[in-house]
Amino acid sequence: MHYNSNFFFTIFARMLTMRTRYALRALIHISIESKDGGPVSASAIAEGQGISFKFLEAILHDLKEAGFVVSKKGIGGGYLLGKMPDAIRLADVIRTINGPIALVPCVSLNFYEPCSICPDESKCALHHIMTEVRDATLAILETTSLSDLIHREKKLLKRKIK
């Protein structure tokens, strides 16, 4: 079979990984469901968001290591936000779980690597345009916090009920 005949397969390459999407949904879930200040268990998040429990555990571990959540063991335990919701920027969560936000390493602010093909970045048109794309993306992701996401989610839910 020809290698180009994968006509009916969807290409998902280079998007946010499931891991990252689950991480973001988990943070939203924790924020919304822990109104009284009590922790939310991994199994509650997994069930509420439709995520495999064991996979989610690993993701929550990463989120904890990065300080986005804190945990409480034992009965009644679970996860709480490790920072104020307006201090958790979308860009930082993505960088932690997914990696660089830039489209090429030579324009990444946090994961910079020199380009293997263009010897001089200042002379590469792609370098220029990719810097613009990075800045446009960061303008959104660095100014959007978990707090903003929750506000939106709540607003969207209300609109539906009305």
Add this chain to the structure above:
Amino acid sequence: MHYNSNFFFTIFARMLTMRTRYALRALIHISIESKDGGPVSASAIAEGQGISFKFLEAILHDLKEAGFVVSKKGIGGGYLLGKMPDAIRLADVIRTINGPIALVPCVSLNFYEPCSICPDESKCALHHIMTEVRDATLAILETTSLSDLIHREKKLLKRKIK
């Protein structure tokens, strides 16, 4: 060894693939080096851009299939642009070689897939914000053509020589 101890490895996940970067450099190379209208050979591109010849051949095949280049066989043969440089949009090349531009499939215009976790897109805050990121990215990539890239590259080269 602990799976988190890959401390010194760089994460390149989710950027443009080498294939895509080579494709873009190849298009730029063809545009600039074929001033008199003659085709540019794959080996000339490979050498000029520092790309593995065999790998580049496969990439040029994809570019040809998508109509971005045309080819001429035999001695003196090679590749020419298949469209005017201002008709080759960055976004279209990336979509062809790399795949979707959106960060999640549920906001992709050309590779849409429903989201596996949020049952209702209209109620998902992530869906909202990812749409914004997509539009900001497309505002650049769909208005930037190969022609723009060449103009920039030439301008940058001149600046250096002066």
Add this chain to the structure above:
DNA sequence: TAAATTCCTACTAAAAAAGTAGGATTTCAG
């Protein structure tokens, strides 16, 4: 003290990425 929970280590299967290898086919110059 037992149940509920997080924590920790290791493993697996599938897919994608980045090439590599070898030769068939076509074209043109001499």
Add this chain to the structure above:
DNA sequence: CTGAAATCCTACTTTTTTAGTAGGAATTTA
């Protein structure tokens, strides 16, 4: 008309990443 230069075509390999799964140890609290 022949040989060199180029594209074209098929198949394979290696490495990395992704998306989990499995099983149990440690901790906390009712």
